[in-house]
Amino acid sequence: MQVEMSAVWKMAALHWACPGAIACLTGAVWLLRQQVRIQVAARRRDRRVRGEIEAYARLDLRLLADGDVRALSRMVCRVVAEKSRFYRAAMLVRDADGRLYVAGSTGMDDKTAHAIQQWGERADKEEQCGSAAAEYMDHIGAKSFAVVLGESASGVGAERAIVIPIDTTGGRMVGALVVCVDGMIFLPRKEVVDAMAPLEALVVKLGRAMENAALAERLLRAEKLAGLGLLAGGVAHALNNPLTAVMGFAELIADTTQDSRVEKDARTIVQEAQRMRETVESLLNFWRPGSQSDEMVRMTAVVEDLASACRETLEKRGVRLVVQVGDDVPAIRGNREKLRQVMEHLLNNAAQAIASSPNDDAGFEHAIRVTVSHDARGLHVIVSDTGPGFRQPGRAFDPFYTTRQPGEGTGLGLSICYGIVREHGGEISAFNLHPRGAAVVLELPVADFFVEDFAGAGQVVA
Structure with missing residues (x-):
């Protein structure tokens, strides 16, 4: 009897062990597939980030030297929309009056572009009042922060965006890159932060390019004007003595002639020579400024x-x-x-x-x-x-x-x-x-x- 009961227990253990083993095997397979899926997603994300960084590194920012900021802004926004997680991008730059304006965008409708323009105007006013720090409360990455486009967060048409200021080495904000969050608002914050890292590197590159282009333009203009100044000074000195002789002899003719027509012509020579002397003096002032x-x-x-x-x-x-x-x-x-x-x-x-x-x-x-x-x-x-x-x-x-x-x-x-x-x-x-x-x-x-x-x-x- 005991032998029969032992056999029954063994059969029962084998009966229940098979489903357990199958369940464990199924769980192990599921975990393995999940790990493989995570690894594939990580490799895909790494390839995308690598491709994004390489695309930003290949961007030719020397267009700034020609002053074509709008063309450069459109190119930057197009590359950002193609390579990053954000499908809509805009770039703000400062005009000659120091005001921020939308210089280029991709995927933006007129309403969104106008909202970004309004945000730039508000940022300018708050910066002048010394209260711009309020906009930087919700930091996303090291340099980026979240904003609400529209009158208020609950207003009709309000939209979330992320702004990355374009700063010079001196800390002056010369523009900003703006990307619309779209469906990423429900993603984990870490994914959004990771997506901002390449864009923040691009913005640093943009800031240095703007600063270098402005410096190169100033140096080129100073060098060119210095050469022109030396040439102008030499020409002025060469013309000064002959011009003095022309004026002296013309005045002498006008004072001693008895012919009214000759006197009139001599006075005209004196008048035009005087204009030439004023030009020569202007050249000398340009070449050698006074004290x-x-x-x-x-x-x-x-x-x-x-x-x-x-x-x-x-x-x-x-x-x-x-x-x-x-x-x-x-x-x-x-x-x-x-x-x-x-x-x-x-x-x-x-x-x-x-x-x-x-x-x-x-x-x-x-x-x-x-x-x-x-x-x-x-x-x-x-x-x-x-x-x-x-x-x-x-x-x-x-x-x-x-x-x-x-x-x-x-x-x-x-x-x-x-x-x-x-x-x-x-x-x-x-x-x-x-x-x-x-x-x-x-x-x-x-x-x-x-x-x-x-x-x-x-x-x-x-």
């Missing part, structure tokens, strides 16, 4: 004085003058008369550019805008207009380069402005605005040891 006086200059006062003097004349020409002055703009050290000369020429140049621009748009109002602001880098003065813009912004400061008709100017005005600004340790640049207009930007160092409380700073609108 700079040491006085404190408030550019806000210089700009507002000039605005009061020329506002009525501009209004008669149908041009509105807008002057915007920031709060507590510090003074600079330099020559007030020379800095006033720079501003006079820039305003006159803007007015002449508008006068030469046909007004084809019904109801379009021409305007000249002067903005004075400052930051940690120095004082900024921007003079912009709604004219046709520069044909070649890179040559705007070359001596004798002019787009006017013969006899309307020598082409030395902006060159002299360049010399004066450089004499004050500053920088001057020319840009074309979109869709029309031009801007000249002055950057001047601030006298950090001079403190004064300016009252009445604000906005003056014609």
Whole structure:
């Protein structure tokens, strides 16, 4: 009996052991398949990230040296949409006035692009007010953060996006790369963070490229103008003595002749020779700037004085003058008369550019805008207009380069402005605005040891 019971127990154990073994085997197979699936997904993710990084590394950012920022922005957004986990991308850059605008996008409809533009405007205002840090609360990666496009998170059409600021080595934000989150909002945060790492590396590359391109442009312009200055100085010295002889003999003929026609011709020679002497003196001033006086200059006062003097004349020409002055703009050290000369020429140049621009748009109002602001880098003065813009912004400061008709100017005005600004340790640049207009930007160092409380700073609108 005991033998029979033992056999029964053995048979029962074998009966229940088979399903258990099958279940264990099935679980092991399932775990193995899951591990294989995870490994395949990891390899696929690694290949995608590797391909994404390689695509970003192959991007040619030298287009920035030609000033074609829009074409570069569209190319960057297209590559990001093709290679990254994000199918919609946009790139914000700063214009000549320092405002962020959408320079290029891929997969964006007009509504989303407009929302990104509005976010850029809000970021500019908050940065000026010193409260931009509120936008950086929800960090995603080392440099990226999440934002809500729209009026509020619960508003109609509100959309989540991730912004990666494009900074220079000095910490200045010159733009931003924006990607729409789309369906990734429900993914684990680690996956989103991992997806941002290649984009953050791309943004670092963009920031360095922008900074290097701006520096290369400044160095090239300084080198070119230095060579032109030496040539202009040599020509001026070579012409000065013969010109003095021409004027002296022409005046002698005009004073001693009895023939009225000869006297008239001699006076004409003297008059034209005098114009040539003024050009020669301008060349000498460009090549060898005069000594700079040491006085404190408030550019806000210089700009507002000039605005009061020329506002009525501009209004008669149908041009509105807008002057915007920031709060507590510090003074600079330099020559007030020379800095006033720079501003006079820039305003006159803007007015002449508008006068030469046909007004084809019904109801379009021409305007000249002067903005004075400052930051940690120095004082900024921007003079912009709604004219046709520069044909070649890179040559705007070359001596004798002019787009006017013969006899309307020598082409030395902006060159002299360049010399004066450089004499004050500053920088001057020319840009074309979109869709029309031009801007000249002055950057001047601030006298950090001079403190004064300016009252009445604000906005003056014609």
